Amino acid sequence: xxxxxxxxxxxxxxxxxxxxxxxxxxxxxxxxxxxxxxxxxxxxxxxxxxxxxxxxxxxxxxxxxxxxxxxxxxxxxxxxxxxxxxxxxxxxxxxxxxxxxxxxxxxxxxxxxxxxxx
Amino acid sequence: xxxxxxxxxxxxxxxxxxxxxxxxxxxxxxxxxxxxxxxxxxxxxxxxxxxxxxxxxxxxxxxxxxxxxxxxxxxxxxxxxxxxxxxxxxxxxxxxxxxxxxxxxxxx
Numbered sequence: 455x456x457x458x459x460x461x462x463x464x465x466x467x468x469x470x471x472x473x474x475x476x477x478x479x480x481x482x483x484x485x486x487x488x489x490x491x492x493x494x495x496x497x498x499x500x501x502x503x504x505x506x507x508x509x510x511x512x513x514x515x516x517x518x519x520x521x522x523x524x525x526x527x528x529x530x531x532x533x534x535x536x537x538x539x540x541x542x543x544x545x546x547x548x549x550x551x552x553x554x555x556x557x558x559x560x561x562x563x564x565x566x567x568x569x570x571x572x
Numbered sequence: 573x574x575x576x577x578x579x580x581x582x583x584x585x586x587x588x589x590x591x592x593x594x595x596x597x598x599x600x601x602x603x604x605x606x607x608x609x610x611x612x613x614x615x616x617x618x619x620x621x622x623x624x625x626x627x628x629x630x631x632x633x634x635x636x637x638x639x640x641x642x643x644x645x646x647x648x649x650x651x652x653x654x655x656x657x658x659x660x661x662x663x664x665x666x667x668x669x670x671x672x673x674x675x676x677x678x679x680x
Contacts, residue, residue, distance in 0.1 A: 460615070488668055497659070498616070498670040547615050549668070561606070561668055563615030 456482045456552045460564025467538055468572055475533045475567045477548030483528040484550035488561070489521075492545040504531045538571045545569075575599065575662040581675045584654075590647040592674050594660030597641040604663045605636060607645045609656040610673070616659065619645065650678045 457480040467473050477487055485506045490498040502523050503511045510523035520542075522534040531550075535542055547566040551559040577595040584590040596605060604623050608616040620627055620634045622643075627634040633646040647654055659673040 458615075490670075497657075497672050498610075500669050545613065549615070560618050560621070561608075562618065563608075565615050566613065568613070 456562045458550050458562045458564045460548050460567060462567060463565060464568040466570045469539050470537055472534055472536045473538055473569060475546055477531045477564050479529045479550045482552055485528060487525060487531040487548055487550045489533050490547045498547060540571045543569055543571045576660045576671045578660055578671060578674045583677050583679055584650045586652060586678055586680050587649055590650040590676060592645040592658050595642045596662045599640050599662050605643050606661040606663050608659045611656045652678050654678050
């Protein structure tokens with residue numbers, strides 16, 4: 455199946471710094487990518503939908519200026535957590551459908567990034 | 573909000589079939605039912621999906637009721653490696669929201 459590569463797998467940073475997470479579709483083009491956040495023992499929460507060449511669509515309650523999403527190419531989307539604080543510590547996961555725009559496409563997930571803010 | 577309801581947890585004996593139910597009473601006619609699973613600290617893994625017909629692949633079978641308001645994922649011979657959280661999702665256009673899922677524990 456299609457592969458979505460996410461880096462880094464884990465990152466530890468100081469409070470107030472920014473962290474960038476990359477999500478790449480390795481063998482297919484992804485015009486759309488989804489970004490999720492997951493706290494321990496909870497389900498995945500959709501944060502935003504990233505669209506190649508246009509602005510991301512954020513879910514209600516997700517701060518656009520804090521979680522910057524860039525989808526500059528058909529194979530790369532990035533999530534930057536700006537001025538990170540301990541409450542931003544979480545597991546971040548990206549995903550991409552193999553056929554954007556269809557409701558029966560498969561969604562492939564990255565391996566996730568564990569962010570710990572000290 | 574997620575459009576599905578699942579039991580929070582289930583146990584299954586190793587080698588037996590695991591039947592995981594999901595209610596999706598508000599599903600629309602063109603929305604597919606997807607199943608994913610997540611093993612601890614990993615990205616979710618695709619299992620199977622369907623619209624209205626029953627589906628089977630190398631991993632599992634998906635049984636969708638005729639009115640499409642509920643479905644059941646069947647793992648025919650559960651192994652210890654099938655212990656995971658299983659998510660049932662109703663897929664709309666550019667919309668993939670996860671519910672709470674079912675934590676399946678396969679016991680020896």
